[in-house]
Structure formats: structure tokens, C-alpha cells
Amino acid sequence: MRRAKRVPLSPLLKRYKYYFDLLKKTTDEYLFLADLTSGMVMVSPNLVQDFDLPGEVMHGLVEQWAELIHPEERGQFEAAMRSVKQTEGIYDYTAEHRVRTRKGEYVWLRVRGQVGTDLEGRPNLFAGMMSRMAKRNQADEVTGLLNKYQFEHGVKVALANYRATQEGGAILVFGLDNFKIVNETYNRSMGDRVLKHVARLVEQLLPPLLPLYKLDGDEFAIIYPGAKQEDIAKLFASIQQCLARPQELEGHQYFCTASAGTVFYPQAGKDYLVLHKHAEAAMDLAKRDGKNRNCLFSKDQYNRWVRSIAMRDSIWDSVEKGCVGFSLFFQPQVDAATQRLIGAEALLRWQSPKGRMVAPMEFIPILEETKLIIPVGKWIFEQALLICKKWREIVPDFRVSVNMSYEQVKDLSFKEFVGACLRRYNMPPESVILELTESKIVADWSFVNQQFDLFRQQGIAIAMDDFGTGYSSLASLKNLSCDIVKIDREFVKKILETDFDKRLVKYVVSLCHSIGIHCCIEGVEQEAEYELLTKECHADTIQGYYFGHPESVENFEAKFLAPIKAGQTGKEN
Numbered sequence: 001m002r003r004a005k006r007v008p009l010s011p012l013l014k015r016y017k018y019y020f021d022l023l024k025k026t027t028d029e030y031l032f033l034a035d036l037t038s039g040m041v042m043v044s045p046n047l048v049q050d051f052d053l054p055g056e057v058m059h060g061l062v063e064q065w066a067e068l069i070h071p072e073e074r075g076q077f078e079a080a081m082r083s084v085k086q087t088e089g090i091y092d093y094t095a096e097h098r099v100r101t102r103k104g105e106y107v108w109l110r111v112r113g114q115v116g117t118d119l120e121g122r123p124n125l126f127a128g129m130m131s132r133m134a135k136r137n138q139a140d141e142v143t144g145l146l147n148k149y150q151f152e153h154g155v156k157v158a159l160a161n162y163r164a165t166q167e168g169g170a171i172l173v174f175g176l177d178n179f180k181i182v183n184e185t186y187n188r189s190m191g192d193r194v195l196k197h198v199a200r201l202v203e204q205l206l207p208p209l210l211p212l213y214k215l216d217g218d219e220f221a222i223i224y225p226g227a228k229q230e231d232i233a234k235l236f237a238s239i240q241q242c243l244a245r246p247q248e249l250e251g252h253q254y255f256c257t258a259s260a261g262t263v264f265y266p267q268a269g270k271d272y273l274v275l276h277k278h279a280e281a282a283m284d285l286a287k288r289d290g291k292n293r294n295c296l297f298s299k300d301q302y303n304r305w306v307r308s309i310a311m312r313d314s315i316w317d318s319v320e321k322g323c324v325g326f327s328l329f330f331q332p333q334v335d336a337a338t339q340r341l342i343g344a345e346a347l348l349r350w351q352s353p354k355g356r357m358v359a360p361m362e363f364i365p366i367l368e369e370t371k372l373i374i375p376v377g378k379w380i381f382e383q384a385l386l387i388c389k390k391w392r393e394i395v396p397d398f399r400v401s402v403n404m405s406y407e408q409v410k411d412l413s414f415k416e417f418v419g420a421c422l423r424r425y426n427m428p429p430e431s432v433i434l435e436l437t438e439s440k441i442v443a444d445w446s447f448v449n450q451q452f453d454l455f456r457q458q459g460i461a462i463a464m465d466d467f468g469t470g471y472s473s474l475a476s477l478k479n480l481s482c483d484i485v486k487i488d489r490e491f492v493k494k495i496l497e498t499d500f501d502k503r504l505v506k507y508v509v510s511l512c513h514s515i516g517i518h519c520c521i522e523g524v525e526q527e528a529e530y531e532l533l534t535k536e537c538h539a540d541t542i543q544g545y546y547f548g549h550p551e552s553v554e555n556f557e558a559k560f561l562a563p564i565k566a567g568q569t570g571k572e573n
């Protein structure tokens with residue numbers, strides 16, 4: 001900028017110059033003091049230096065400053081300056097805008113100013129300071145993408161545009177699934193390179209002029225003005241497809257799919273914080289629903305999410321208090337041929353502090369996610385073993401089946417705990433069966449088999465649970481070394497109507513038998529199902545409502561053990 005001649009101060013500024021000079025020495029912030037009547041402004045020397053202004057005292061600063069402001073925020077600034085001049089009374093001004101420096105780059109400034117009035121109440125003075133928002137000026141350090149502050153700004157601009165043009169749009173936030181594994185398997189530096197790689201891959205998929213933003217951790221975001229559901233579906237499908245296979249990076253492989261949450265504005269919210277919160281919640285639901293998907297925000301789902309967060313806190317509390325609120329129910333298992341009671345599956349129940357019985361499908365995922373399943377799993381095992389000991393007095397070969405999550409398999413201390421418990425209570429290892437409940441997420445079969453072999457060497461049987469559901473299939477049967485396969489109700493519920501399903505169960509049982517694996521059929525509800533499964537399919541054991549629902553310890557004893565004690569056996573009793 002051209003240097004201006006030294007300008008004499010207006011009387012008002014002269015009056016305050018002494019204080020202004022004192023203040024300048026006490027701070028690194030940029031200071032300004034404007035005489036609204038004469039249009040003369042006095043600024044601190046750092047402002048002159050950094051923004052190449054003509055001098056510390058000048059006329060027409062507002063116009064010059066407006067030119068330096070980023071076009072996206074210029075309109076707001078000009079409107080605010082008009083209000084400053086027209087105000088009647090005290091006016092508190094705050095704003096954030098990008099301003100071009102002497103070097104030609106934009107930096108973010110936070111501005112705070114106050115308008116003062118003369119004795120007649122006319123605005124005569126505008127004083128304030130501006131500070132650099134250092135963090136905001138940086139792009140994301142790892143990926144070089146626009147960072148979360150720019151995202152916040154971008155959302156605000158999109159909302160302002162909506163107010164001006166009535167054109168809404170979408171905000172999609174996505175995180176990388178299992179990114180933690182990359183950091184754990186390699187190191188953080190490889191993790192950073194993966195983020196950078198994903199950033200480049202996804203950037204290429206975006207429509208022209210749509211920037212990709214990098215939020216915290218492994219999260220990214222896209223603001224898509226004018227987008228409809230189908231645009232978002234198309235965009236997410238392309239991201240999904242691009243990340244569908246393991247990626248090669250510097251001689252290493254990584255494999256991270258993406259889970260996304262999408263909000264449409266203004267429907268899902270009219271301010272940045274609300275929209276961001278809702279998008280994050282939708283993404284969290286996408287992760288919980290099995291990852292590698294996009295979840296569109298809805299109020300109902302959001303309420304469900306809020307409930308689950310509250311439940312997480314209560315569950316944490318229950319565990320900390322020594323598993324209060326948790327209890328075990330037991331469901332009988334019978335020998336298929338003789339209908340004799342041979343064992344029971346221990347099924348966890350949780351009663352919320354408000355007294356509601358919560359279904360395992362709701363709280364087990366929370367226990368797994370928080371890894372609380374590790375302490376709770378030990379509690380379950382010990383309780384189940386104690387009950388089994390008691391019931392063996394009536395049925396000497398009684399076996400208790402205990403469910404085990406993958407998290408527990410990974411926790412090496414569980415194996416020690418199981419061994420120690422059996423010794424402490426003087427129980428034979430064949431009194432327990434451990435069921436692996438979620439073979440879906442097993443990433444490393446050889447590790448799991450190694451762990452299972454250690455249990456099996458101790459004489460503890462391993463069962464693969466839920467065979468026939470989406471995740472547990474013939475492939476896992478081939479991979480997993482186990483003693484028992486539990487065929488899920490999904491597989492048997494149509495067995496009476498569909499010949500194909502009947503044959504399938506029959507062949508799976510016969511395949512298992514040929515390699516020495518026993519089959520327990522779950523979810524048997526009717527006599528006809530039982531007959532078919534036993535006579536035609538040759539199941540070994542049966543568990544299902546036909547023989548008994550899961551029951552509390554007292555009810556189980558009354559319904560299933562008391563008759564045996566009294567000398568009666570079999571279903572007909």
C-alpha cells in the first residue's frame with residue numbers, strides 16, 4: 001500500500017491518544033480506535049505492519065479494511081459497519097473474519113469492539129481489538145485439508161446462503177472403520193499416512209468445488225449445498241467402493257471402510273452446533289449398525305442414540321458397583337434323542353436403575369464397545385459355574401454353556417481366570433462349554449484357534465454360536481476349530497415349510513458329524529420342528545422354547561430340576 005502522509009489527529013482521538021499508546025505497550029493484540037464523526041481511525045503499529053496499512057492514523061480505514069477481508073465475510077463486515085454508524089446507544093460488536101496479510105495469505109481474526117456515545121447519546125467512538133486465531137489459520141496438519149474450524153465456518157456460510165436463497169443441502173461426516181487397528185498394527189506415523197492417502201482418494205470423488213474437510217481423529221466431512229438424498233447416496237457409494245478393498249501404501253496394506261452420518265439442513269438443524277452433533281450421532285449409529293454404511297439423521301434415531309448413551313452410563317455404574325442389576329437366566333438344553341436335561345445356557349440379563357428389563361441385544365453391544373464385557377464376562381463365568389456345581393448334585397453330568405465375546409477371547413487373562421475358577425470350585429472342565437457369540441468380527445482366525453486350542457487342551461469344549469445367521473456360516477465352520485456348532489433359529493424357523501432349509505440343516509449336521517462336531521439346534525418352538533430335527537436331521541442337542549424359556553435360577557430349579565429330584569424326567573412331565 002502507498003504510504004500516507006502524516007495525518008493530524010482529530011480532537012477526540014487526541015484526547016484518547018495517551019491511553020491508547022499506553023495500551024499498545026501491554027498487548028500483542030491489534031488495537032483500533034475510530035472517531036465516528038470524522039471517520040478518522042487510530043491503530044496499533046502491528047496492524048500497520050502485518051496488513052500493510054498506510055499509517056497508524058488514517059481516514060477511510062473501513063473501506064480499505066473491507067477490501068482486505070475475504071469475499072465470503074466481506075458482506076457481513078460491511079453490514080456490521082453500517083450498524084455501528086447507525087446505532088443508538090451502546091453497541092457490542094464481535095465477529096470473526098479472514099483478512100489478507102502483507103504476504104497475501106488470509107488469516108483469521110476475532111474482532112471485539114464497543115461503540116461509545118457522546119452526551120447526547122450519539123455514537124461517536126468505536127474502540128476495540130482484534131486477535132489472531134492462530135489455530136484457525138492452520139490447515140489440518142496431517143492431511144493438509146481444511147481443518148475443523150474451516151468446517152465450522154463452511155457450515156455457517158452454507159446456513160447463511162440458505163437464509164439468503166432458501167437452498168438447503170447436506171452435511172456428511174464420515175469416520176474410518178477400524179482405523180485403530182492401523183495404529184495398533186503399524187504405528188501412528190503409518191496411521192497419519194493412511195489418513196493422508198484416504199484424503200487424496202476421497203477428494204478425487206467429490207463434485208467440483210466441494211472441499212473435503214478433516215475433523216478430529218479419523219473423521220472427515222463434506223458440505224454439499226443443494227444435495228438431495230440421491231446425491232448423497234451416490235457420493236457415499238463411490239467412497240464405499242473406493243475403500244472396499246485393501247489399499248496398498250508404501251509396501252504395506254491397510255483396509256478401512258467408512259461409516260458416515262448425514263444431516264440435511266435446515267431440516268436437521270439451523271445452527272452449526274446442532275447440525276454437527278446430529279451428524280456425529282448418525283455416524284455413531286452407522287458404526288453400531290455394523291459399519292461401512294451411511295446413516296441419514298432422523299429424530300427417532302437420534303432419541304434412540306441419546307437413550308443408549310444414557311444406558312452406557314448406567315451400565316458403567318452397575319459394573320463399578322460389582323455388577324448390581326445384572327443377573328443370569330438359564331435356558332434348558334436337552335439330549336435330542338432322549339429329551340433328558342443335560343445342561344443350560346447362561347443368558348445375561350440387566351435391569352436398568354429405573355427397573356426396566358433391558359434385552360441383551362441392547363446392552364451386550366455396549367458392554368463390548370466399552371470392553372466392560374471383560375470384567376462382566378468373568379462375573380458371568382463364576383456365577384454360572386457356581387450354579388452348575390449346585391445343579392450337578394441333581395444332574396451329575398450337567399453342563400453350563402457360557403457366551404463369550406470376541407473381546408474376551410482377545411483378553412488373555414480370561415483363560416487364566418477360567419482355569420483358576422475351575423480349580424477353586426473343584427469343578428471338572430467338561431462341566432462348561434464356551435460359546436463364541438460373534439464370529440462375524442473375527443479378524444484373525446489363527447489367533448482365535450490358538451486361544452481355543454488352549455481351552456480345549458484343558459478339556460473345555462468350544463461352541464460356535466449362531467450358525468446360519470448372516471455372519472456365522474460355512475466359511476467360519478471351516479476356519480474355526482470347535483467341538484459344537486449351535487445352529488441358529490434363523491436357520492430352523494422355516495424348516496417345516498421349506499424343503500431346502502430342511503435339507504440344508506440336515507447336511508450341515510451330517511457335515512459336522514463327519515468331522516466329529518456335535519450340533520445343538522437353537523430356537524425349537526414346536527413339537528413338529530423337534531421331531532423333524534431329531535429324526536431326519538439327527539441333531540445332538542436341542543435348546544428352545546419347546547423345552548423351556550430362559551428362567552431365573554429359582555424358576556429353573558422349580559420347573560426343571562424339582563421334577564428330576566422327584567424322580568420324573570422328560571418333556572411329558
Ligand code: C2E
Nearest residue numbers: 347348360364380403404405437523524525543544545550
Ligand atoms: P444366543 O447366545 O444365541 O442365545 C440364544 C437366544 O435365543 C436367547 O436370547 C434365547 O432367549 C433365544 N431363544 C432360545 N430359544 C428360543 C426359541 O425357541 N425361540 C426364539 N424366538 N428365541 C429363542 P437372549 O437371551 O435374548 O440373548 C440374545 C443374545 O445375547 C445371545 O444369543 C447372545 O449372543 C447374547 N448374550 C446373552 N447373554 C450373554 C452373555 O452372557 N455374554 C455374551 N457375550 N453374550 C450374551
Ligand code: MG
Nearest residue numbers: 345403435465
Ligand atoms: Mg449363545
Ligand code: MG
Nearest residue numbers: 465466486522
Ligand atoms: Mg445362538
